[in-house]
Every structure is written in C-alpha cells, then in structure tokens.
Amino acid sequence: MPVCLVGTKVKGKPNFMAVGWFSKVNVNPPLMMISILKVQYTAEGIKENGVFSINFPGKALVAETDFCGLVSGRNVDKSYVFDLQYGELENAPMIGECPMCFELRLRESMELPDNYIFIGEIVAAYVDEKYVTDGKENLLATEPLVLTEGPINQYVYAELGPKFANTFDVGKKFIK
Amino acid sequence: MPVCLVGTKVKGKPNFMAVGWFSKVNVNPPLMMISILKVQYTAEGIKENGVFSINFPGKALVAETDFCGLVSGRNVDKSYVFDLQYGELENAPMIGECPMCFELRLRESMELPDNYIFIGEIVAAYVDEKYVTDGKENLLATEPLVLTEGPINQYVYAELGPKFANTFDVGKKFIK
Numbered sequence: 298m299p300v301c302l303v304g305t306k307v308k309g310k311p312n313f314m315a316v317g318w319f320s321k322v323n324v325n326p327p328l329m330m331i332s333i334l335k336v337q338y339t340a341e342g343i344k345e346n347g348v349f350s351i352n353f354p355g356k357a358l359v360a361e362t363d364f365c366g367l368v369s370g371r372n373v374d375k376s377y378v379f380d381l382q383y384g385e386l387e388n389a390p391m392i393g394e395c396p397m398c399f400e401l402r403l404r405e406s407m408e409l410p411d412n413y414i415f416i417g418e419i420v421a422a423y424v425d426e427k428y429v430t431d432g433k434e435n436l437l438a439t440e441p442l443v444l445t446e447g448p449i450n451q452y453v454y455a456e457l458g459p460k461f462a463n464t465f466d467v468g469k470k471f472i473k
Numbered sequence: 474m475p476v477c478l479v480g481t482k483v484k485g486k487p488n489f490m491a492v493g494w495f496s497k498v499n500v501n502p503p504l505m506m507i508s509i510l511k512v513q514y515t516a517e518g519i520k521e522n523g524v525f526s527i528n529f530p531g532k533a534l535v536a537e538t539d540f541c542g543l544v545s546g547r548n549v550d551k552s553y554v555f556d557l558q559y560g561e562l563e564n565a566p567m568i569g570e571c572p573m574c575f576e577l578r579l580r581e582s583m584e585l586p587d588n589y590i591f592i593g594e595i596v597a598a599y600v601d602e603k604y605v606t607d608g609k610e611n612l613l614a615t616e617p618l619v620l621t622e623g624p625i626n627q628y629v630y631a632e633l634g635p636k637f638a639n640t641f642d643v644g645k646k647f648i649k
Contacts, residue, residue: 298496299474320474320496322508323585330506330590332498359637363644378647407583409499409592414506416585436622443619443633444640446612453636454643457619460629461535464620467630468539471554 300442300454302365303331304350304390305342311381311390312370314339315362317444318412319351327419328404332412338370343415346388347403351417352395356440356456361394363454384421396425396439476618476630478541479507480526480566481518487552487566490515491542493620494588495527503595504580508588514546519591522564523579527593528571532616532632537570539630560597572601572615 298317305312318332329351333339343349354362361378368375380393384400391398401417424434440456447453474493481488494508505527509515519525530538537554544551556569560576567574577593600610616632623629 318496318498320494320506320508322494322506322588322590324510324587326586328585330496330498330508332496332506334500356637360643360646363638363640363642364647365644367641367644368648373648375647405583405585407581409504409581410502411500412498414498434622437629437631441621445617445633445636446610447636447639452640453613454638454640455613455636456634457621458632458634460621460623460631461532462539462630464539464628464630465543466539467536468541468543470536471540471551472544472549 298444300354300362300444302352302354302362302392302395303333303339304352304392305339306346306388306390307338307342307370308345310374311376312338312342313352313365313375313379313392314370315366322416328416329399329401329419330414330416332414334411335408335413340413343403348386348389349401349403349415349417350389350391351399351401352392353397353439354392354442355396356442358394359442359454362442384423386420391423396428397434397436398423474620476530476538476620478528478530478538478568478571479509479515480528480568481515482522482564482566483514483518483546484521486550487557488514488518488546489528489541489551489555489568490546491538498592504592505575505577505595506590506592508590510587511584511589516589519579524562524565525577525579525591525593526565526567527575527577528568529573529615530568530570530618531572532618534570535618535630538618560599562596567599572604573610573612574599
C-alpha cells in the first residue's frame, strides 16, 4: 500500500498521521477516502473542522513519515519536523516538503466496528514544480513511499522500481 | 496504487476486473473496500451474488492484469486466461496463478456520484505456500504489481524495489 500523511488541526494545533488505508473513490467530483481507527487523534480533528489534507511523502521523507506513525498527536507535537503550508482551507495544514499535497473537504463519514471511513472532496491539489513538465506531473519521479509486509511479518518501507510496462498495451496479446 | 483483480460471477459466468481503487477499511472483522464505476459489469455481479474475490497479481501476471483492464466482461470472456479456483464461496472465483487471494462477503455498499463503494468482509485468505515460511507470509517476495502515473501522464506498471527501512524504527530519531 502507498503511504500518505493526513494533516488536520486538532484543538487548533496542526497534527499529522501516517495512513496506509486510503484510496480514490469517485471520479467527478474527485473524492478520496481514508480509514483510521476511531480512537485516533486525527479523527477528532476531522470531526471538529470537516477538512483535512493528504500529503504524499517521497522516499526522502521516510524518517519523518515513520515518526508520524510512532507517536500520537495527543502526546507529542509532530508538526515541528515539517515546513507547514496552507492553501484554501485554514484547518488543513499541508507539508511543504511533500512532492504532492491535496486539500479535502469532508463529504461523507461511515462508522465501522473499529474504524471510521472519511470521504473528502479534493478542493485543491499541489505538485512540486520540479516534477511537472509541460503541465503534466510525473508521479513516478517523486519516488513514492510504499508500505508492505516483509520477510519477518513486519511492515517495511519499499520504494517503487522503474516502470516496466504500459497500461492498455501489454495485455493486448490476449484479445482474440 | 497497488493493483488487484476483482473476481465475480455475473449471470453465472466468472469475470475479472483490474481495480486500483481499493483499501483495507477495518481491523476486526477484516473489511476491505473497492470503488468501481457504477456502469461496470463487475457491479452487477456483486449486487447479484453479494460476494466477490480480491486477487493480487504479481509482476509475472502484468499482461493478464492489463487484459482485464482493456476489455469488458460484457463483451469478452476474460476468465480463459486464468486457472479458476474456488474456496468457500461458490460465486467468488479466484485466480490460481495469483500469489494471494481473498474471498469476501459484501457487508456495506455506498453510492457516490460516479462510483459504488463495496465493503466486504474477508472470509478466507490464501497465500501461495512458496511465499510462506514458518507460517508467515512475505508479501514483498510476491513482487506486487503497482500502478502509477509516469512521465507522459499515462498510467504505467511499476514493480516494488527492495525494502530500505523498517517501520517503527527509522523515525525514532525525531522523538525528543
């Protein structure tokens, strides 16, 4: 699974949480969902303000990302490790060092036994201009951070290798 | 995003669809969500039978996976390229060649403007024994297939690189 950092303000203070359970869920409007434990501090901030950010750390931010998964915002101010940035939503802090950041407005919530699903609409998206050529972003070049299960049943960070095939291309040989 | 193949039976026939919008969403019971366009043929099968499978193709199945994204089950029987397997759910066909497969029973649905979210409970999970040592699976060894946006704004398949850091470890340096 890819890893993102979800930004919120809780009781007026910026907080970031590492999240691996998230996905796009609708084309238009562009909606994304995150799933987090109900007890998590970030849930309080989303319910309080109805907004959040999704920030994509590249490989270079692996230690900062891991730090955000190690400790709770209830006890520790994690925001000191980041260059905080704001766009259109004053309660959705973003991370200046991340190659790509989204601001989202909460649209739907769902309560499951352990987790909440929060579905937000992307109201603005930012990509570091060094990954943009002729108006098109190259996400592979941002060196996305991926979380997977390694050989000792422990979650590990992996990087993406190079592309090795194009979509809607390599499968054509099976069309009869 | 990772890529999975969602297996259903539609009007009695096995069908598979390539899906990149999916995530775990609850710890216990283990729930996963997929988001697919409402017009997709797979949606008919899930609504018809209330079950589906999620199959994780490794890098070796990139052409078969791409094929499942190229054509619709409405027009083409895609199942001929796979070794079909069944577990506990007779209407949730799985793919024998995939290193890991889940069978799911539909628990919740949500209708969004373009997409459905289907949330299923994993009722059984299968991992090819060659990726299991002492009862623990090594998912990194299955060479998961990843979809990302490449330099020309086209989706491309990438592989995972080797692990380069452990979770709950590399971030400890930021704890004061």
